[in-house]
Amino acid sequence: MIDLRTYWHPLAAGAELACGKPLARVLLGVPLVLFRDASGQVAALHDRCPHRHAPLSGGRVRNGELECPYHGWRFAADGCCVAVPGMALEKTGKPLLASFPCQIAHGLVWVCLVPDAGTPPPAAPAVTEKVDYFFMTDTVKCTLQQAAENFLDGFHTHFVHAGWIRRDNRRQQVRASVHHLADGIEARYSGEGLQAGLISSLLEGDRQGSMGRFRLPGVAEIEYRGQHGLNLLVTAWLTPESEGRLRIHARVATRSGVLPSWLKRLFLRRLFGVILRQDKQILEQTSHNIARFREAGLEAKVLDSRLDLLGPSIRQLLAGETLTIGDGWTMQCWL
Ligand code: FES
Ligand SMILES: [Fe+2]
Structure with a gap:
């Protein structure tokens, strides 16, 4: 670890x-x-x-x-x-x-509780363009692994955020590839095009590409890009408060210059408030269910599918292990 x-x-x-x-x-x-x-x-x-x-x-x-x-x-x-x-x-x-x-x-x-010579600096968001941004914060009863996976997993959005982010009956065939980073792992998606969810239709036109990345010790970040560059960058820093309890600081950034920053903050805060609540609910239900089975002496390992693009790698990074997925690994899937 x-x-x-x-x-x-x-x-x-x-x-x-x-x-x-x-x-x-x-x-x-x-x-x-x-x-x-x-x-x-x-x-x-x-x-x-x-x-x-x-x-x-x-x-x-x-x-x-x-x-x-x-x-x-x-x-x-x-x-x-x-x-x-x-x-x-x-x-x-x-x-x-x-x-x-x-x-x-x-x-x-x-x-930092125990600084040493090798302590990396506070993890910055991956932004190169000029952006408008605001912060949202909350606590969730779950592990760092669970929250990071949830945040970066596109395949729960059709169900947990049905209509808000994606729709199960409007999937698109996309190409996903996984890339190693110096301090983490990144999934890149291409071929998504116009999105069916409410948030995307408000924020984006055609999507040119998107990324989900995890960096140590606990940064989960999604990035949506369109013809004119960055459309949305959400950086979530996941801070482990104690066993099974996280504090989340999410920085929601959009390209500046399209709409006034205060107006975007006003409606994006509401929209992302709904998304965060939906994720918090499913994460806490899952944690509670894991605890019920643990108490019954029926603890089991989670079962990964090929669509869990980043989850197994996040587990390996947090365990201090070498990544087993190859750099540049690619697959086609319906997102
Ligand atoms: S002054 Fe702090 S407990 Fe007495
Ligand atoms: Fe979610």
Whole structure:
């Protein structure tokens, strides 16, 4: 297995930390509190006051210091206690709380639990053109593997998003090919043409090509291209909060210049809200069903078909194994 603790993970949108309130987050089972210090830098500490273990995220930020809600001890971004109300505090310079590397990148707040020399930078969206974008965020009870597969799997859309993305009775023969990336895997589809789903008919004309890609540690991205270049790029960063619970930050980007950005945000937020809810529902139903059978002692492996273009490779990437599918592997299918 790859060690997810050695990667940067996004825990919040930058705008969520703007108001001076601390934010409670969990990363790989570790409860954290995020806040901004007096210089505006983002900071991440264990969400546990060393005094009586109250959650610091229930407190407030005062002059860039985090104040515990119980007795008001105050902490700096490096975890040092800087005030104990009711007594004069001797400065020790020794942190009482663990602090973690924290930074803003690509509009999100990122934390790494165990940085090392080989830690890759926060994963950026694959955008070359000028785009309008906005963020959507949610939590889902499922694994990283399940969410990444779901997001990149075109063959559930005819059922889970019937009419919204595709229709089962309006399939098209397409050519799909799978390509290795430096840190992941990509599926490319060609021959799709005009789409039957509502979202596509609003956003696209003829589709020239589309891509679904997964990159470590947990970025799932779909890209639709038309005659004039990029039509839609949705980048979903999947952050494992704990066993079976994910936080998702989705960045929805469209080519700028066609419609005003606020108008696109207004209707795309609603449309993608529906899609996210539909995916969340099927993912949580699936997780619940897996748990029922596990409890009954009837756990079983999932069964892959040839249409699971990326799922087995995502499993191998997360396990730190070599990909078995060949670079450039191609098939015809009905999407
Ligand atoms: S528990 Fe935090 S100050 Fe007492
Ligand atoms: Fe979906």
